[in-house]
Amino acid sequence: MLKLLMLAAIAALLLLSEGGMSARTQSRTKRELARPLHRGGIRDPFGSYCQRRGGCCPGRNDQCTVPYLDTICYCDLFCNRTVSDCCPDFWSHCLGTNPPYPPSSCERNGHRFHSGATYKENCNLCTCGQNGRWECEDHACLIEDDMIKEINRRSYGWRASNYSQFWGMTLDEGLRYRLGTKRPSRTIMNMNEIQMNMNGNNNLPSYFNAVDKWPGKIHEPLDQGNCNASWAFSTAAVASDRISIQSMGHMTPQLSPQNLISCDTRNQDGCAGGRIDGAWWYLRRRGVVTEECYPFSAAQQTPAEVARCMMQTRAVGRGKRQATAHCPNSHSYHNDVYQSTPPYRLSSNEKEIMKEIMDNGPVQAIMEVHEDFFVYKSGIYRHTDVNYHKPSQYRKHATHSVRITGWGEERDYNGRTHKYWIGANSWGKNWGEDGYFRIARGVNECEIEAFVIGVWGRVTMEDMHNHHGRRK
Ligand SMILES: *[C@@H]1O[C@H](CO)[C@@H](O)[C@H](O)[C@H]1NC(C)=O
Ligand SMILES: *[C@@H]1O[C@H](CO)[C@@H](O)[C@H](O)[C@H]1NC(C)=O
Ligand SMILES: *[C@@H]1O[C@H](CO)[C@@H](O)[C@H](O)[C@H]1NC(C)=O
Numbered sequence: 001m002l003k004l005l006m007l008a009a010i011a012a013l014l015l016l017s018e019g020g021m022s023a024r025t026q027s028r029t030k031r032e033l034a035r036p037l038h039r040g041g042i043r044d045p046f047g048s049y050c051q052r053r054g055g056c057c058p059g060r061n062d063q064c065t066v067p068y069l070d071t072i073c074y075c076d077l078f079c080n081r082t083v084s085d086c087c088p089d090f091w092s093h094c095l096g097t098n099p100p101y102p103p104s105s106c107e108r109n110g111h112r113f114h115s116g117a118t119y120k121e122n123c124n125l126c127t128c129g130q131n132g133r134w135e136c137e138d139h140a141c142l143i144e145d146d147m148i149k150e151i152n153r154r155s156y157g158w159r160a161s162n163y164s165q166f167w168g169m170t171l172d173e174g175l176r177y178r179l180g181t182k183r184p185s186r187t188i189m190n191m192n193e194i195q196m197n198m199n200g201n202n203n204l205p206s207y208f209n210a211v212d213k214w215p216g217k218i219h220e221p222l223d224q225g226n227c228n229a230s231w232a233f234s235t236a237a238v239a240s241d242r243i244s245i246q247s248m249g250h251m252t253p254q255l256s257p258q259n260l261i262s263c264d265t266r267n268q269d270g271c272a273g274g275r276i277d278g279a280w281w282y283l284r285r286r287g288v289v290t291e292e293c294y295p296f297s298a299a300q301q302t303p304a305e306v307a308r309c310m311m312q313t314r315a316v317g318r319g320k321r322q323a324t325a326h327c328p329n330s331h332s333y334h335n336d337v338y339q340s341t342p343p344y345r346l347s348s349n350e351k352e353i354m355k356e357i358m359d360n361g362p363v364q365a366i367m368e369v370h371e372d373f374f375v376y377k378s379g380i381y382r383h384t385d386v387n388y389h390k391p392s393q394y395r396k397h398a399t400h401s402v403r404i405t406g407w408g409e410e411r412d413y414n415g416r417t418h419k420y421w422i423g424a425n426s427w428g429k430n431w432g433e434d435g436y437f438r439i440a441r442g443v444n445e446c447e448i449e450a451f452v453i454g455v456w457g458r459v460t461m462e463d464m465h466n467h468h469g470r471r472k
Helices: 002-023 025-033 090-095 145-153 171-177 230-246 257-263 276-285 303-307 350-360 371-375 461-470
Strands: 065-068 071-074 105-108 111-114 118-121 124-128 134-136 158-160 313-315 321-323 344-346 363-370 376-381 397-411 417-424 436-440 452-454
Touching (some): 145 158, 344 350, 350 452
Antiparallel strands (some): 363 452
């Protein structure tokens, strides 16, 4: 009995509002002109909207809305008039019928998907359009299957591979998040090269690897993740090796890139890029602690946290500095500060760079990273022409910085000799040859010989004694 009464009441309400509808139609222009929801660009028409709202509204009710993507949709009967602004589940939930617009669907892997469905194809989002066809974005991806195949099919002297950490990124994202060294200014590029006496010193070996000459003193490549800060990684790596070599292993600190990223903020942009000359200035004047003390954690931090410097240093006499705070993590107590001397520029002469590495240790180099470098797996890298026939969005490059730790040469099956540098990257140990790469030497490949930097650590006799007692 009660039920029947209620139904009658609802029917009356519906009739009432239907009646009122035509009278007020004039004032509805705004809503009628709203962008139709059911044409194009819909990413998710299958969620519950009217259902989630808790029901539908009889007649017209301009407040009967639910947020929908970047706009709103309606669950009142009025929306059914123009169909254009009803929520996607209006018909099924409010009327119990099928929507009046033609159902279109797209096929993929033998399955059918409704219009509006999406999937990600590598770095591009594809949407099932009203025409029943997938419409995909058109970005160049960091990993392009055909590029890998083409490089491996031809004999460029190096092999390419897929990397899951790069998969799904666009080439632009790779260049913007995996590198991060600003080209040095004109003044810095014009920095004097040191004069090297090469007389009687041309007996450089055909193979040299700093790892063999200084075991335990050359640090393994780190992973900068999506932190655009190779400026900090390459600088910290070269300084770490140099201090270890110079102190003859009394100190073997792995210096903290995070310390530079967070604290060397003058004209530097942390994980949004920076300059190596600024990094060297900081290492010389302020100094940094070890990676163990101030670990790299940009991946887990918000940009604001990354930007916050957790420790400064202060002068304690005789040019030495001390940290002003404990290590920003609970398991490390050694907050010793390490410093360098001013860096010096080497000439672009291959032999002089080799002599410097052999005598004093690894050097830092700027290089241009092209799209094919990301997929490098092994061999002697040279930038290839595999993408020359493609639109320019597939052929891009940006500046990076790396550490050079040695050299060698290799004979190919034609008996031709190929000379290479051994470089350490900062993309983790699963990239390239255990985090290292080899690149053509003596031809300024990717400008790697154009701007090469050496440095001395600031190591005193006192340091050697102090640190000696502390070695594990
Ligand atoms: C509302 O939708 C139903 C079901 O699709 C349809 O039969 C009816 O004609 C529509 N009403 C209006 C006013 O358009
Ligand atoms: C590359 O790796 C990703 C993630 O591991 C995988 O989904 C994708 O299918 C691979 N692509 C190719 C071309 O092998
Ligand atoms: C990465 O660093 C380079 C060089 O400093 C800069 O041009 C680029 O804008 C940076 N990318 C991002 C996402 O900040």
